[in-house]
Amino acid sequence: MPLKLSLKPGEKFVLNGAVVQNGDRRGVLILQNKASVLREKDIMQVEDVKTPATRIYFPVMMMYLDESAAPKVYDEFTRRLTEFMSATRNPDILAECVAASRHVMAREYYKALMSARKLVDYEEQLSNVASGVQDRGDAG
Structure with missing residues (x-):
């Protein structure tokens, strides 16, 4: 298609x-x-890799763009994914982590990238909520 x-x-x-x-x-x-x-x-530069979710997204992106690089970045992906999964209890996000891992194992790197994107989006939402709460606290 x-x-x-x-x-x-x-x-x-x-x-x-x-x-x-x-x-x-x-x-x-x-x-x-x-x-x-x-x-x-959807392209992430190495200097933008600063958070736990972006540390997952970036190696998946590298695997997608250059499959021959997959063995070089796979260990980084699994280490960062394990760290991320141990730090969250959100069942939907944990399911996305598992999906990303399954897609990587199946060499379905674009699908893995879309799951990793959801982790980045989730992390950004948490950051926005935390900064919004902090901003309101400072205003009062």
């Missing part, structure tokens, strides 16, 4: 390890066969 990418002007994405940038107009690409594609918004 083809993958259709609708691109904004100037939007970047990675296609099989190559960084590609759209021109100055909206564009549409249709990929006819399997390829590793990651949009700019």
Whole structure:
């Protein structure tokens, strides 16, 4: 099944390890066969890896973008996932951790990346709640 990418002007994405940038107009690409594609918004730079969830996301992203790198980053992924799982009691998030692990084991790296993205989003929600509570406490 083809993958259709609708691109904004100037939007970047990675296609099989190559960084590609759209021109100055909206564009549409249709990929006819399997390829590793990651949009700019889903690409994490190493300097952005600062939290427990991003330490899971980043190695999964590396496995997805370059499957030959999987053996190099797999141990980091499992160590960070184990740490994350021991620090949370949320059953939905624990289920996402298990899903990410299963997908990695099956070499379904894009699916694993989507599970890892949910962990990052969850962590950001917790951070926003904590900072919101702190902000309200400071205001009073």
